[in-house]
Amino acid sequence: MSxxxxxxxxxxxxxxxxxxxxxxxxASARLQPGIQVRVAPIHRLPVVTFTLLLPFGGSSEPGDRAxxxxxxxxxxxxxxxxxxxxxxxxxxESIGAELDVGVSWDATHAGVTTLSSRxxxxxxxxxxxxxxPTFPAPEIERLRGERTAEIMQRQTEPRSLAGEVTARTxxxxxxPYGRRLIGGLDSLAGLTRQDILAFHGETFRPAGATLLxxxxxxxxxxxxxxxxxxxxxxxxxxxxxxxxVHARAQAPQITLVDRPAAAQAxxxxxxxxxxxxxxxxxxxxxxxxxxxxxxxSRLNLxxxxxxxxxxxxxxxxxxxRQPGPxxxxxxxxxxxxxxxxREVFAEVRLLRxxxxxxxxxxxxxxxxxxxxxxxxxxTAGVVSRLAxxxxxxLPEDYLQTYRQRVLAVSAxxxxxxxxxQVRPDELKVIVVGDAxxxxxxxxxxxxxxxxxxxxxAP
Amino acid sequence: MRLPLATAxxxxxxQLPMQIPITRFTLGNGLRVILSQDNSxxxxxxNLWYNVGSRNERPGRTxxxxxxxxxxxxxxxxxxxxxxxxxxxxxxxxxxxxxxxDRTNYYETLPANQLELGLWLESDRMGxxxxxxxxxxxxxxxDVVKNERRWRVDNQPYGDWDERLQEMLYPPSHPYHHSVxxxxxDLDAATLDDVRDFFSSFYTPNxxxxxxxxxFEVARAKELIERYFxxxxxxxPVPPLPGEPNIxxxxxxxxxxxxxxxxxxxxxxxxxxxxxxxxxRFYAADLAAHLxxxxxxxxxxxxxxxxxxxxxxxxxxxxxxxxGAAMFVVRATVRPESTAGAVERSLxxxxxxxxxxxxxxxxxxxxxxxxxxxxxxxxxxxxQRADQLSMFATLFDAPELIxxxxxxxxxxxxxxxxxxxxxxxxxxxRAALVYEPAVVAVAA
Numbered sequence: 001m002s003x004x005x006x007x008x009x010x011x012x013x014x015x016x017x018x019x020x021x022x023x024x025x026x027a028s029a030r031l032q033p034g035i036q037v038r039v040a041p042i043h044r045l046p047v048v049t050f051t052l053l054l055p056f057g058g059s060s061e062p063g064d065r066a067x068x069x070x071x072x073x074x075x076x077x078x079x080x081x082x083x084x085x086x087x088x089x090x091x092x093e094s095i096g097a098e099l100d101v102g103v104s105w106d107a108t109h110a111g112v113t114t115l116s117s118r119x120x121x122x123x124x125x126x127x128x129x130x131x132x133p134t135f136p137a138p139e140i141e142r143l144r145g146e147r148t149a150e151i152m153q154r155q156t157e158p159r160s161l162a163g164e165v166t167a168r169t170x171x172x173x174x175x176p177y178g179r180r181l182i183g184g185l186d187s188l189a190g191l192t193r194q195d196i197l198a199f200h201g202e203t204f205r206p207a208g209a210t211l212l213x214x215x216x217x218x219x220x221x222x223x224x225x226x227x228x229x230x231x232x233x234x235x236x237x238x239x240x241x242x243x244x245v246h247a248r249a250q251a252p253q254i255t256l257v258d259r260p261a262a263a264q265a266x267x268x269x270x271x272x273x274x275x276x277x278x279x280x281x282x283x284x285x286x287x288x289x290x291x292x293x294x295x296x297s298r299l300n301l302x303x304x305x306x307x308x309x310x311x312x313x314x315x316x317x318x319x320x321r322q323p324g325p326x327x328x329x330x331x332x333x334x335x336x337x338x339x340x341x342r343e344v345f346a347e348v349r350l351l352r353x354x355x356x357x358x359x360x361x362x363x364x365x366x367x368x369x370x371x372x373x374x375x376x377x378x379t380a381g382v383v384s385r386l387a388x389x390x391x392x393x394l395p396e397d398y399l400q401t402y403r404q405r406v407l408a409v410s411a412x413x414x415x416x417x418x419x420x421q422v423r424p425d426e427l428k429v430i431v432v433g434d435a436x437x438x439x440x441x442x443x444x445x446x447x448x449x450x451x452x453x454x455x456x457a458p
Numbered sequence: 459m460r461l462p463l464a465t466a467x468x469x470x471x472x473q474l475p476m477q478i479p480i481t482r483f484t485l486g487n488g489l490r491v492i493l494s495q496d497n498s499x500x501x502x503x504x505n506l507w508y509n510v511g512s513r514n515e516r517p518g519r520t521x522x523x524x525x526x527x528x529x530x531x532x533x534x535x536x537x538x539x540x541x542x543x544x545x546x547x548x549x550x551x552x553x554x555x556x557x558x559x560d561r562t563n564y565y566e567t568l569p570a571n572q573l574e575l576g577l578w579l580e581s582d583r584m585g586x587x588x589x590x591x592x593x594x595x596x597x598x599x600x601d602v603v604k605n606e607r608r609w610r611v612d613n614q615p616y617g618d619w620d621e622r623l624q625e626m627l628y629p630p631s632h633p634y635h636h637s638v639x640x641x642x643x644d645l646d647a648a649t650l651d652d653v654r655d656f657f658s659s660f661y662t663p664n665x666x667x668x669x670x671x672x673x674f675e676v677a678r679a680k681e682l683i684e685r686y687f688x689x690x691x692x693x694x695p696v697p698p699l700p701g702e703p704n705i706x707x708x709x710x711x712x713x714x715x716x717x718x719x720x721x722x723x724x725x726x727x728x729x730x731x732x733x734x735x736x737x738x739r740f741y742a743a744d745l746a747a748h749l750x751x752x753x754x755x756x757x758x759x760x761x762x763x764x765x766x767x768x769x770x771x772x773x774x775x776x777x778x779x780x781x782g783a784a785m786f787v788v789r790a791t792v793r794p795e796s797t798a799g800a801v802e803r804s805l806x807x808x809x810x811x812x813x814x815x816x817x818x819x820x821x822x823x824x825x826x827x828x829x830x831x832x833x834x835x836x837x838x839x840x841x842q843r844a845d846q847l848s849m850f851a852t853l854f855d856a857p858e859l860i861x862x863x864x865x866x867x868x869x870x871x872x873x874x875x876x877x878x879x880x881x882x883x884x885x886x887x888r889a890a891l892v893y894e895p896a897v898v899a900v901a902a
Contacts, residue, residue, distance in 0.1 A: 370550010
């Protein structure tokens with residue numbers, strides 16, 4: 001045995017033989033009303049996640065009704081069938097079911113995670129919320145008040161503020177992605193119960209929906225539950241027109257959001273990125289991991305480990321049905337705002353000009369391929385991966401071949417997508433911080449035109 | 459594959475206690491080891507708890523345990539600066555660490571075939587940390603941590619709430635009087651000698667627990683652990699806690715702080731000193747917190763958010779701390795058209811009701827079901843399981859509590875919750891912290 005040999009600590013131990021990992025087998029079916037079903041039976045613990053995914057979200061709402069999709073979804077638990085809000089909450093808690101309702105730009109999902117023995121009851125409650133919400137008027141007013149308060153609150157939170165200003169800087173006023181998912185003060189004030197009923201009636205429809213389940217359950221059980229609770233649910237959603245997103249024509253090079261005496265500066269460096277259907281998904285994922293998508297990324301090692309400017313620097317592509325933002329972010333000490341931005345641009349140019357090192361490439365590929373199974377330890381994690389496949393029409397074997405495709409990315413691929421998809425001349429800078437200190441620093445660095453704005457709800 | 463957990467699964471379906479398998483042993487140098495095999499996924503979690511946290515910091519060095527944790531990622535004798543994380547990421551794993559009042563943990567989840575790599579990395583910084591230490595690394599991580607403090611606390615509305623509550627609930631002589639993140643001045647004052655002393659005092663095998671959870675064979679894991687950790691020499695006895703950990707069970711009078719805030723909304727915190735984690739009354743406290751503020755069926759959500767519409771959100775939670783006394787915290791954010799005073803009065807009435815009436819068996823049953831399900835759902839991840847095993851071993855020398863802790867909740871009767879509330883959820887055991895907006899936010 002190796003234990004008797006002298007231990008040489010100067011060399012990293014070699015890995016043992018790789019143990020196979022397979023994405024859990026999934027079964028597919030199609031229900032009568034047009035619902036696609038995907039089930040991943042995993043019988044490790046008596047836990048199930050059961051989720052209905054609807055292919056519409058914030059992008060589908062009329063422009064003058066910003067926030068409607070999110071508002072409607074949030075009200076599902078405010079009353080449904082013959083239960084009021086308190087009765088719904090009690091019914092879910094009494095069986096230990098955790099309700100998860102969410103809205104993104106592209107989709108709405110409503111699901112439960114619960115003990116497998118309580119799944120039938122949980123599905124009964126969940127489907128009641130989806131099919132027969134009552135939208136009580138007092139609950140509408142309550143939520144309107146809470147959302148209004150949240151919008152005000154976000155103007156005082158530097159990270160939320162930086163995100164909102166970044167979206168508005170990149171996209172024009174007619175683009176959904178430039179707005180908030182929860183809407184604005186004006187649009188919220190104008191939402192009526194009629195709007196909510198109409199939106200629910202048009203969009204909470206079985207055609208195009210996907211039912212996803214993972215955990216201690218069989219495909220037969222899922223199908224039987226769906227037939228019992230979703231049978232007779234009819235209708236197709238009017239596809240409508242989803243507004244196209246467009247870049248803002250004349251955005252300043254630098255937007256400086258003034259928070260006098262702020263303790264730190266929130267930096268964002270961003271331009272519009274790519275949509276989820278991009279053929280370069282895997283090269284972009286590896287490239288981003290090297291640039292700012294992992295602890296060992298260039299941006300983090302530079303800004304944090306070399307310079308101590310920040311607690312962490314990150315980059316990422318938000319890939320949606322239409323091109324979402326590509327954003328580099330870091331919260332830095334006020335005095336180094338300009339120096340940090342200089343380093344960000346230098347790292348971007350370096351990766352474009354010289355590509356990754358072989359060592360970086362190997363590390364990034366292994367990291368992304370290796371952590372893939374870690375997110376599949378929970379039933380909710382498996383469902384969210386299945387949802388991604390369903391929502392974006394990814395290939396049937398997408399999850400099974402994910403790791404091979406990551407490992408196949410080359411250095412040339414990485415450099416090509418860095419050049420094509422990270423464009424220094426188009427990157428806009430958003431800084432949320434103390435303008436009096438930061439402005440001269442930026443001017444000295446010669447970054448370009450600066451527009452100073454004060455935080456306020458638009 | 460459904461190996462050891464298959465047992466848990468079948469048993470749980472019959473509503474009997476679940477069983478996470480546990481093998482435990484202690485190395486000659488005092489390192490306590492917990493192994494929990496589960497071959498259902500080809501991943502392994504490695505988790506180390508060092509029995510040291512912000513409570514061990516001496517005066518003038520607040521924030522030091524956390525700064526030290528950062529230094530543990532700056533390389534050791536055989537591993538270069540930031541090499542620990544680089545090795546783990548390159549192997550397809552994820553790694554981090556965290557510092558808390560009572561402990562500091564370090565953990566990674568790796569593909570199962572990289573177990574030995576993880577043990578090499580963790581043993582190198584336990585046994586060979588000091589040779590790699592430099593002033594430059596300390597200065598760099600001091601800057602990083604100061605930026606972490608700005609990010610978490612100073613540039614965040616209400617960011618100092620925990621510091622303010624700790625100052626009110628614990629006297630200056632108590633190890634919980636100061637925050638984990640510490641003060642800028644104390645971070646500036648930290649020296650290389652402090653780092654060396656801290657390492658030699660607390661980062662010893664006899665002051666740590668190592669847990670492995672996931673896809674490995676027990677015999678092979680034991681052999682590797684002995685090989686990598688066995689040669690590390692045992693350290694001296696751990697220094698006693700500074701200050702005076704023993705304090706009266708209750709405050710003996712209300713404390714109050716009103717603070718101007720840059721946030722748009724007022725926020726109210728009511729915090730109470732409660733029995734430490736592990737005391738049977740702590741479980742009554744945790745159930746009370748659940749009844750009051752966990753989820754939308756809870757009393758405060760229904761009353762203040764849904765019915766009275768005084769608050770936009772409420773939360774109630776306990777800090778499971780073991781040194782002298784733990785903390786019970788009630789938080790509510792005030793709607794713009796309401797006032798902090800109205801919210802505080804309404805919170806007060808609900809807290810009072812807790813000590814006047816027994817919770818119904820239906821309400822208590824719901825809370826227990828919910829806690830049990832959350833526990834099970836959290837155990838799906840090997841990293842979570844490993845962390846809980848390390849916790850129970852470190853705090854109570856009893857990793858098997860992972861399988862029985864739910865019984866502690868089942869044993870709590872409605873009368874236990876009421877008598878807890880009668881003693882602890884009272885105005886004379888309360889620290890109130892109110893943030894009031896300094897300026898009215900622009901609306902429109």
